[in-house]
Amino acid sequence: MDSYVGPPASLLKPLSIPNKVLLGAGPANCSPRVLHAMSLPVLGHLHPECTQLMDEVKAGLQYVFQTKNPVTLAVSASGHGGMEMAMCNLVEPGDVVLVTVAGIWGKRAADMAARYGADVRILEKNPGENFCLRILEGALARHRPVLLFLVQGESSTGVYQPLQGVGPLCRRYDCLLVVDTVASLGGVSVQTDQWEIDVIYSGSQKVLGSPAGLAPISFNSRALSKIKSRKTPVSVFYWDVKHLSNYWACSDEPRQ
Numbered sequence: 001m002d003s004y005v006g007p008p009a010s011l012l013k014p015l016s017i018p019n020k021v022l023l024g025a026g027p028a029n030c031s032p033r034v035l036h037a038m039s040l041p042v043l044g045h046l047h048p049e050c051t052q053l054m055d056e057v058k059a060g061l062q063y064v065f066q067t068k069n070p071v072t073l074a075v076s077a078s079g080h081g082g083m084e085m086a087m088c089n090l091v092e093p094g095d096v097v098l099v100t101v102a103g104i105w106g107k108r109a110a111d112m113a114a115r116y117g118a119d120v121r122i123l124e125k126n127p128g129e130n131f132c133l134r135i136l137e138g139a140l141a142r143h144r145p146v147l148l149f150l151v152q153g154e155s156s157t158g159v160y161q162p163l164q165g166v167g168p169l170c171r172r173y174d175c176l177l178v179v180d181t182v183a184s185l186g187g188v189s190v191q192t193d194q195w196e197i198d199v200i201y202s203g204s205q206k207v208l209g210s211p212a213g214l215a216p217i218s219f220n221s222r223a224l225s226k227i228k229s230r231k232t233p234v235s236v237f238y239w240d241v242k243h244l245s246n247y248w249a250c251s252d253e254p255r256q
């Protein structure tokens with residue numbers, strides 16, 4: 001075969017990856033169970049064994065998130081993909097979105113929400129600080145947002161954000177609570193249903209001890225009602241929770 005571009009030299013020699021000790025905030029070393037799973041044969045995405053595995057992954061994610069939300073799945077992306085999916089589905093142009101910023105990840109979420117047309121309001125603290133219920137309530141009362149965004153483990157500063165009491169507060173102000181647990185899920189308590197978190201997402205390569213490339217995410221019924229009542233379609237087909245939850249058989253409708 002004629003090749004305009006020849007094979008790179010790296011293809012012609014064995015792949016060699018050194019063994020490194022990976023420490024927090026991640027990526028972390030994978031568990032032997034994960035490494036073994038990655039050496040197993042590939043299945044077709046509609047093979048019954050694959051859909052059975054997807055059901056098992058879903059149940060595992062419900063366990064780690066501590067939720068009974070039927071719409072709990074993993075998207076093929078790093079942690080940013082979870083953030084993108086949450087914002088893309090929940091935000092409509094003109095929606096007031098309140099983002100807490102005390103490090104990199106709040107800033108990133110604010111940028112994403114703005115790209116989906118949100119009227120972004122920032123509640124800022126110095127790096128190294130977190131947000132108490134009194135400050136959060138003041139901001140909810142002032143801005144009346146449709147969505148409040150918090151990071152449970154702000155990896156850029158190493159700060160933990162307590163979440164107890166935030167969900168009920170958001171309900172009082174008719175606001176959805178979205179929580180980033182990319183750097184915390186598996187390492188600290190996460191009680192999605194008990195804490196009344198509406199959308200929660202994470203990433204696979206940190207405390208969960210898997211390679212990067214999966215973003216677990218869960219939507220409760222309040223979040224799904226907001227999405228159902230959208231006046232405009234979700235602007236990115238790939239992130240649309242309607243399609244992804246059908247693929248993951250999260251509803252009673254047949255998988256397509």
Ligand SMILES: Cc1ncc(COP(=O)(O)O)c(C=O)c1O
Nearest residue numbers: 078079080105153155182183203
């Ligand atoms: C708190 C937090 N959110 C989001 C991300 C983005 O995740 P990823 O790098 O997997 O896209 C990170 C990554 O460090 C993070 O620590």
